[in-house]
Amino acid sequence: xxxxxxxxxxxxxxxxxxxxxxxxxxxxxxxxxxxxxxIARASGFAVGSIYLLFASKEHLYTEMLNQKLNAMYSGxxxxxxxxxDIVKKIERMVISQFHFVEKNAEFCSIFIRGDxxxxxxxxxxLRERMMxxxxxxxxxxxxxxxxxxxxxALKGMDPRMMASALAGIINSCASKWLTMTERxxxxxxxxxxxxxxxxxxKKDAH
Amino acid sequence: xxxxxxxxxxxxxxxxxxxxxxxxxxxxxxxxxxxxxxIARASGFAVGSIYLLFASKEHLYTEMLNQKLNAMYSGxxxxxxxxxDIVKKIERMVISQFHFVEKNAEFCSIFIRGDxxxxxxxxxxLRERMMxxxxxxxxxxxxxxxxxxxxxALKGMDPRMMASALAGIINSCASKWLTMTERxxxxxxxxxxxxxxxxxxKKDAH
Amino acid sequence: xxxxxxxxxxxxxxxxxxxxxxxxxxxxxxxxxxxxxxIARASGFAVGSIYLLFASKEHLYTEMLNQKLNAMYSGxxxxxxxxxDIVKKIERMVISQFHFVEKNAEFCSIFIRGDxxxxxxxxxxLRERMMxxxxxxxxxxxxxxxxxxxxxALKGMDPRMMASALAGIINSCASKWLTMTERxxxxxxxxxxxxxxxxxxKKDAH
Amino acid sequence: xxxxxxxxxxxxxxxxxxxxxxxxxxxxxxxxxxxxxxIARASGFAVGSIYLLFASKEHLYTEMLNQKLNAMYSGxxxxxxxxxDIVKKIERMVISQFHFVEKNAEFCSIFIRGDxxxxxxxxxxLRERMMxxxxxxxxxxxxxxxxxxxxxALKGMDPRMMASALAGIINSCASKWLTMTERxxxxxxxxxxxxxxxxxxKKDAH
DNA sequence: GATGAATGAGGCTTCATTCAT
DNA sequence: TATGAATGAAGCCTCATTCAT
Numbered sequence: 001x002x003x004x005x006x007x008x009x010x011x012x013x014x015x016x017x018x019x020x021x022x023x024x025x026x027x028x029x030x031x032x033x034x035x036x037x038x039i040a041r042a043s044g045f046a047v048g049s050i051y052l053l054f055a056s057k058e059h060l061y062t063e064m065l066n067q068k069l070n071a072m073y074s075g076x077x078x079x080x081x082x083x084x085d086i087v088k089k090i091e092r093m094v095i096s097q098f099h100f101v102e103k104n105a106e107f108c109s110i111f112i113r114g115d116x117x118x119x120x121x122x123x124x125x126l127r128e129r130m131m132x133x134x135x136x137x138x139x140x141x142x143x144x145x146x147x148x149x150x151x152x153a154l155k156g157m158d159p160r161m162m163a164s165a166l167a168g169i170i171n172s173c174a175s176k177w178l179t180m181t182e183r184x185x186x187x188x189x190x191x192x193x194x195x196x197x198x199x200x201x202k203k204d205a206h
Numbered sequence: 207x208x209x210x211x212x213x214x215x216x217x218x219x220x221x222x223x224x225x226x227x228x229x230x231x232x233x234x235x236x237x238x239x240x241x242x243x244x245i246a247r248a249s250g251f252a253v254g255s256i257y258l259l260f261a262s263k264e265h266l267y268t269e270m271l272n273q274k275l276n277a278m279y280s281g282x283x284x285x286x287x288x289x290x291d292i293v294k295k296i297e298r299m300v301i302s303q304f305h306f307v308e309k310n311a312e313f314c315s316i317f318i319r320g321d322x323x324x325x326x327x328x329x330x331x332l333r334e335r336m337m338x339x340x341x342x343x344x345x346x347x348x349x350x351x352x353x354x355x356x357x358x359a360l361k362g363m364d365p366r367m368m369a370s371a372l373a374g375i376i377n378s379c380a381s382k383w384l385t386m387t388e389r390x391x392x393x394x395x396x397x398x399x400x401x402x403x404x405x406x407x408k409k410d411a412h
Numbered sequence: 413x414x415x416x417x418x419x420x421x422x423x424x425x426x427x428x429x430x431x432x433x434x435x436x437x438x439x440x441x442x443x444x445x446x447x448x449x450x451i452a453r454a455s456g457f458a459v460g461s462i463y464l465l466f467a468s469k470e471h472l473y474t475e476m477l478n479q480k481l482n483a484m485y486s487g488x489x490x491x492x493x494x495x496x497d498i499v500k501k502i503e504r505m506v507i508s509q510f511h512f513v514e515k516n517a518e519f520c521s522i523f524i525r526g527d528x529x530x531x532x533x534x535x536x537x538l539r540e541r542m543m544x545x546x547x548x549x550x551x552x553x554x555x556x557x558x559x560x561x562x563x564x565a566l567k568g569m570d571p572r573m574m575a576s577a578l579a580g581i582i583n584s585c586a587s588k589w590l591t592m593t594e595r596x597x598x599x600x601x602x603x604x605x606x607x608x609x610x611x612x613x614k615k616d617a618h
Numbered sequence: 619x620x621x622x623x624x625x626x627x628x629x630x631x632x633x634x635x636x637x638x639x640x641x642x643x644x645x646x647x648x649x650x651x652x653x654x655x656x657i658a659r660a661s662g663f664a665v666g667s668i669y670l671l672f673a674s675k676e677h678l679y680t681e682m683l684n685q686k687l688n689a690m691y692s693g694x695x696x697x698x699x700x701x702x703d704i705v706k707k708i709e710r711m712v713i714s715q716f717h718f719v720e721k722n723a724e725f726c727s728i729f730i731r732g733d734x735x736x737x738x739x740x741x742x743x744l745r746e747r748m749m750x751x752x753x754x755x756x757x758x759x760x761x762x763x764x765x766x767x768x769x770x771a772l773k774g775m776d777p778r779m780m781a782s783a784l785a786g787i788i789n790s791c792a793s794k795w796l797t798m799t800e801r802x803x804x805x806x807x808x809x810x811x812x813x814x815x816x817x818x819x820k821k822d823a824h
Numbered sequence: 825g826a827t828g829a830a831t832g833a834g835g836c837t838t839c840a841t842t843c844a845t
Numbered sequence: 846t847a848t849g850a851a852t853g854a855a856g857c858c859t860c861a862t863t864c865a866t
Contacts, residue, residue, distance in 0.1 A: 243849095252849055
């Protein structure tokens with residue numbers, strides 16, 4: 001039936017519209033200081049209408065996190081998959097993440113802030129999905145590191161720690177960028193991040 | 207006058223007691239899900255009494271952050287000051303920060319979570335102090351890097367970025383540790399952190 | 413015109429279907445805890461369609477009460493009319509009411525509960541009709557009592573009080589039965605009810 | 619300590635004040651149509667203050683029911699206990715209940731209405747206590763009947779049914795009185811109620 | 825006629841803050 | 846000075862009713 005399809009499409013459209021507005025407000029004010037009324041006003045829906053699409057404020061919030069994060073994860077994986085050379089693969093991952101941060105600055109400021117951890121017992125299900133997705137992402141990066149080690153391109157360190165360190169460097173770089181008021185392109189920092197991660201800051205003894 | 211001194215001492219003592227309990231609760235439940243009544247109960251004071259010592263919930267919260275963070279900052283500086291060798295200086299900073307995280311796991315889980323950014327317009331003053339302190343800390347680390355560059359021990363990269371990268375590696379390592387249930391000593395990871403920061407993950411071509 | 417008749421018939425049929433489902437839900441959850449959406453779902457109609465047949469939730473509710481109660485009243489009158497002997501007439505009335513309760517346990521548990529009195533100012537008209545119907549019923553029973561008195565079969569007490577007392581005995585017996593989980597036939601209690609009403613509980617002095 | 623006692627007394631006083639006002643409003647409008655704001659306004663407290671004394675709207679409601687009902691039950695038992703003669707004992711029970719109804723007309727109209735059955739899952743504990751108290755009351759009346767049977771004053775019918783029948787007659791009489799606008803003293807009907815219950819309405823064959 | 829998505833007023837409850845004792 | 850009862854604004858969510866399709 002065509003009708004059902006259109007319904008489905010409209011349903012997703014409305015959800016997307018609300019999520020889009022919600023990101024901005026949540027990013028600006030945090031989970032607890034954002035009211036459903038505000039989201040309703042911003043998205044042009046009535047309060048009750050939002051509850052037709054999302055079971056609760058927490059569900060709306062977690063749903064938003066899940067969608068965005070998965071978009072980022074899959075973006076990273078897709079871009080990395082195109083490369084075989086391990087160094088270039090790492091570079092691609094950095095590029096992909098920086099790209100996402102630039103395009104989703106509002107959202108990222110939420111996520112880095114970390115309101116997501118404050119949620120009560122409400123939407124355990126969605127939260128678990130979020131954790132699982134994150135674990136899967138880390139596992140992916142870890143697998144890349146392991147691959148690099150096997151190939152003899154990377155040192156034989158704990159791949160999990162390596163993945164974590166890379167994430168740390170990327171994060172702190174992105175965070176700094178997010179808190180700046182005048183933003184030079186984040187992409188400019190790619191060589192730096194990759195360099196530090198691969199070769200460190202110490203000058204080689206010659 | 208002796209009396210004034212004793213008063214002052216008692217005043218600070220009471221504040222410290224409350225802050226000590228507050229850390230635990232804020233860490234466990236986040237800023238918004240913690241009530242003044244809870245803090246009062248835990249610290250053995252009456253709600254009204256807390257308001258004699260702290261102007262508001264936000265002030266109490268921010269005060270706590272400031273104290274703890276400054277303790278950490280000054281700890282790091284003190285330990286780093288004892289060394290001249292740049293590499294050892296960096297190692298000392300990592301040690302100092304890991305030490306703080308181990309001793310203040312509860313507090314750190316708050317901070318990493320980032321509730322501090324969600325605060326409303328209330329205590330701008332205190333928040334600015336916090337930002338300033340953080341800036342001062344970063345400037346210190348940056349100065350260390352610059353020193354290393356001048357001394358020819360570190361590469362000629364942007365020292366601010368280097369400071370940021372180090373912070374990132376430390377943070378992600380600490381975060382990971384904080385979310386683990388079975389905690390092996392965080393100190394075990396020091397060589398790894400220092401190594402990655404100094405020499406990167408790439409295997410040297412020989 | 414035939415068409416108008418068919419319409420009328422369909423209209424009543426749809427109303428009946430909805431009322432039938434509504435009884436069950438109202439009985440189980442009470443007026444205020446029942447939603448129009450539930451009734452719609454249970455009866456297979458759309459919410460809007462119900463509003464084509466009933467002006468409001470209160471009208472739907474009151475309509476249901478009126479229909480059921482009138483069915484009971486007329487049943488009682490019809491059965492009583494067949495008898496001339498006053499004692500048998502009373503017995504018939506008890507039988508008829510017990511029969512109704514057995515066949516309409518769900519509905520009766522609503523009525524005994526008494527949600528009908530909680531209704532707001534909405535449907536005064538319908539409520540008055542309900543009151544009038546009840547008054548008519550009581551008047552009928554009262555008339556039976558008066559008839560018995562005139563015939564010399566009953567004592568010369570206030571017939572209204574007698575009617576009320578009979579109703580009370582029947583009600584408490586039915587209520588008790590309705591709250592029981594294992595239901596022995598209510599009919600078993602007919603002799604007891606009639607006996608108590610006619611001859612009381614006191615042992616005759618011989 | 620004296621202080622604790624005074625606190626206790628004041629606490630109960632405040633509760634009583636609120637309950638007193640709550641009865642009136644609940645009686646007039648039913649559970650669901652009464653708002654906490656109304657009760658607050660009527661009792662001169664702030665909304666929040668009511669929540670210091672009662673955990674929820676349902677708790678407030680159920681508490682009220684429990685208190686009043688127990689007052690009635692114990693009044694009945696006390697008065698009945700003073701008599702040995704079974705007939706007079708029954709009369710005393712009727713008197714006691716009528717007395718309560720006259721003094722607590724507002725409350726009784728609630729109870730007869732029966733909102734208490736509509737309550738959701740909230741205060742199961744209190745509700746069970748209510749059921750238990752009612753069961754105890756019925757058991758008491760039943761015991762009186764059994765006693766009368768053993769003493770040879772009452773017929774050998776099922777004592778539970780007898781208790782139920784008496785309750786029914788009393789109830790319907792009280793209900794009728796409660797719905798009347800011009801109220802003649804309810805006490806006038808005592809002889810009638812006792813008479814019907816003991817000797818029935820049928821004229822003795824002489 | 826039939827549908828069911830959209831509406832938004834209104835209810836219960838929480839909790840930071842105050843102030844009389 | 847210390848207390849903790851009192852306050853009331855504000856938030857999340859529900860659901861009877863409407864109306865465009």
